């Protein structure tokens with residue numbers, strides 16, 4: 001069946017309530033107060049939201065929910081979520097630590113999301129794209145079957161509709177509780193990116209704090225242009241494991257976005273308020289030879 | 297005789313040392329000795345069979361790490377002829393933890409990839425226990441691209457605790473080296489046969505460790521994370537690695553049950569390290585028969601099937 005019908009067939013089976021991409025901007029969220037992890041400054045939710053969760057005093061980039069991230073990236077009112085109901089099962093009946101089923105239920109409850117990534121169609125600076133954002137609150141934005149599936153489908157849909165992909169990424173890595181099924185999502189997502197790439201289509205990755213493990217070692221590092229937020233940790237193996245296993249002394253800015261830039265691994269460190277405009281500029285260049293598709 | 301004894305083998309080791317001491321006695325001093333030795337030999341063999349037919353996942357992890365277990369270089373030396381090794385990533389250095397070579401097996405020219413663990417402390421220090429640096433994976437990717445260009449099948453031997461952790465590896469882009477291998481290996485227009493011969497640790501294993509067929513040795517493991525690291529992260533107690541090994545579904549049989557591995561090659565009684573020659577021969581037959589089957593496929597169909605194979609992996613609901 002053609003890819004588009006395949007997506008449509010899956011759409012018909014949606015069971016979960018769609019997630020409002022603007023969630024987190026509700027009045028309740030505006031009233032709550034937050035403490036900056038960087039300098040300790042207290043700010044109310046409204047001030048925090050208006051500043052894109054960046055501390056006005058020290059410019060520390062605090063974590064954003066996937067909904068807040070999407071809202072900060074796309075042209076207002078253009079985001080149409082896809083595959084919102086997708087969520088991982090508990091194929092291994094994994095009970096070590098907090099049982100996985102409980103962890104999943106808790107994460108859904110707490111975030112209002114069904115999985116650790118939000119994906120949809122939108123325009124950025126008027127340019128149509130498939131856009132996604134990961135949410136670190138959802139089991140550390142780890143990649144299990146559903147995250148891998150949503151990423152693979154995002155690239156397949158973009159390939160079918162000749163659109164570029166823009167992903168705002170954060171992740172603790174492959175989701176241990178799904179064992180080898182999670183590890184294989186690295187190959188699955190990379191394969192989908194490779195097809196999109198071979199079709200002559202563009203991909204921009206925005207790496208946010210923290211981007212580590214199996215997500216870094218798969219779709220996150222296969223973009224045409226890779227941006228990162230100031231201070232974001234970007235790496236494969238975590239600093240604690242490196243210290244434990246090698247007794248190496250870690251440089252002060254180890255795995256920081258700035259250090260990865262200096263080592264030639266990313267293209268630019270961009271502060272949050274400038275990311276949407278930067279991505280819009282890039283999308284003007286990342287156009288396939290045939291001009292590409294448009295968002296219906 | 298000094299043996300490397302794993303915890304679960306202790307009862308076996310006791311019997312074996314008893315057998316050793318009997319063998320040291322002069323037969324003339326003890327008329328019934330020959331018979332006793334014979335009986336004890338049978339007992340040892342039976343106990344070994346019993347132990348190894350019911351290994352727990354954690355015990356299999358230990359067997360997969362046995363220092364005498366045949367390594368990539370043993371398989372290559374025994375099964376392949378006219379081996380020409382490729383060296384270096386053309387950017388930084390040659391990583392001895394990874395093998396990339398042109399080689400011939402059963403009359404077929406192929407590219408061989410593999411993690412190269414050592415057997416001695418010195419070899420392991422040189423080869424970083426088979427843990428690849430980015431330059432090692434980039435060398436492997438050279439092999440993949442050459443295979444693609446020339447139409448040579450790829451045979452890959454998986455045996456690593458993981459990609460090398462460390463400052464240099466991170467600064468040179470360990471994550472990028474892995475993802476580039478994944479993207480390339482998923483799309484090469486040649487047959488890819490991967491074989492789990494020992495440890496299959498995380499992204500460092502996966503970088504060269506999937507394809508059109510995944511063959512697993514009976515006691516090899518393949519896991520999203522080592523049981524020790526999993527225990528350290530999830531329950532903050534490394535001594536619960538055994539429990540994690542059982543939870544992670546990492547054995548050859550688990551992989552078959554999950555639909556990820558195609559075939560299990562049985563190991564000689566007592567593990568591949570007891571009879572490396574037999575184990576290597578059995579792996580060789582499985583590899584050649586996989587290559588035979590895949591060589592009939594058209595390149596387009598092969599790549600499409602590999603993509604579908606990857607695409608079908610995952611357990612999710614609420615679609616979506």
Ligand SMILES: [Zn+2]
Pocket residue numbers: 036037038039040041055056057058059060
């Ligand atoms: Zn601050």
